[in-house]
Amino acid sequence: MDTVRIIELKESILEDNDQDAQVLREELKKGGTCLLNLMSGPGSGKTSTLLALAPYLSAQMRWAVMEADIDSDVDAKTMLQAGIPSVQLHTGGMCHLDADMTRQGIRSLGEAHYDLIVLENIGNLVCPAEFDTGAAINMTILSVPEGDDKPVKYPLMYEQCDVLVINKIDTLPVFDFDRDRVETVARMRNPDVRIFYISAKTGEGVEELAVYLADRVRTWNKGSN
Amino acid sequence: MDTVRIIELKESILEDNDQDAQVLREELKKGGTCLLNLMSGPGSGKTSTLLALAPYLSAQMRWAVMEADIDSDVDAKTMLQAGIPSVQLHTGGMCHLDADMTRQGIRSLGEAHYDLIVLENIGNLVCPAEFDTGAAINMTILSVPEGDDKPVKYPLMYEQCDVLVINKIDTLPVFDFDRDRVETVARMRNPDVRIFYISAKTGEGVEELAVYLADRVRTWNKGSN
DSSP states (O other): OOOOOEEEOOOOOOSOHHHHHHHHHHHHHHHTOEEEEEEESTTSOHHHHHHHHHHHHHHHOOEEEEEEESSOOHHHHHHHHTTOOEEEEEOTTOSOOOHHHHHHHHHHTOSOOOSEEEEEOOSOSSGGGGSOOSOSEEEEEEEGGGOTTHHHHOHHHHHHOSEEEEEOGGGTTTSOOOHHHHHHHHHHHOTTOEEEEOOTTTOTTHHHHHHHHHHHHHHHHHTOO | OOOOOEEEOOOOOOSOHHHHHHHHHHHHHHTTOEEEEEEESTTSOHHHHHHHHHHHHHHHOOEEEEEEESSOOHHHHHHHHTTOOEEEEEOTTOSOOOHHHHHHHHHHTOSOOOSEEEEEOOSOSSGGGGSOOSOSEEEEEEEGGGOTTHHHHOHHHHHHOSEEEEEOGGGTTTSOOOHHHHHHHHHHHOTTOEEEEOOTTTOTTHHHHHHHHHHHHHHHHHTOO
């Protein structure tokens, strides 16, 4: 197995992140790369969802993962062990990534071309939502054990996400979790949000999500999104 | 039931939060009030743990809860319904509370004397750990479904917490969760951390935690902590 490469991100000096994110998005589009910004609270299953998606995605496209974390390299290690090109990005204590930090990560992936680059953002439902990373797809995971009140409590995250993945549905019998409540408030935050129910553990629902994402990636990279 | 009072916190103008937090801690000690800063990621069960502790705490002391959130008033409503004095603090999008914001919350509780005031901080494992709120006790909840790697990934949170509550232990059979891994890394972050295993849902372990907290409160308020 390759050794995990750890990239220490530098704090951005750019003042207008929204503008910078737009520039990055256009650069990526021109290069035929779709950037997916994956967000959630801690322990919702970002890494395990990527692992579950891997067989489907790898069959259809070249893709890589940037694992952002305050510290540790456990997630990049996990992805590498699964044979997926990945780097570990360290934010030096910062609670989010902006477009410039994302660009530093993308550069660290090297010269190879990827159809899809996934940024696994810091596990945090507050700050990452405030910074446009330049992503074409903003995907948020909510796991059943976290509870059905998260779209009520973290409005900006649910306004920003255009794909909502409800994970750990194998634990629905164990928790009080009202799907209608989640869907109603999530659609109030973003009427166009696409919602998927999966269990990264059992694999339920994962193929449907993979098919949708692969289609989004193809459409984006064709320039007809 | 009383109506939920919502306090919109103003951003602090003080530059030295550590100093301000120390001042607040001393003021509270002088007044015989113990402040408990309750932190966790989203959905770990902060509110339900407080509800489970309530019968034990209410029998022994006067206590109140400040529910901090970006938005919504669901948590303060829940506490009021359970007969516990509480206010809802809104941070206006901010991801943490500092000592001055905490002081604004305490003032909003009015003139009544409380032996214990709980600050239920924003659901976030990153930013709240960076700001001393003036609390005498920093308590962090980790729920089993979040996974046993959280002390590895969120080092500062686990350095700051002196009471670690592992919640939702009724779901241990459903998740891969290595207690030894959590305890080892948590004690590496803070060798003096006290660790409790509870299920706020079934009540398991809650009395032991309540006895410990009541003792901490009494000791603090006697001035002999």
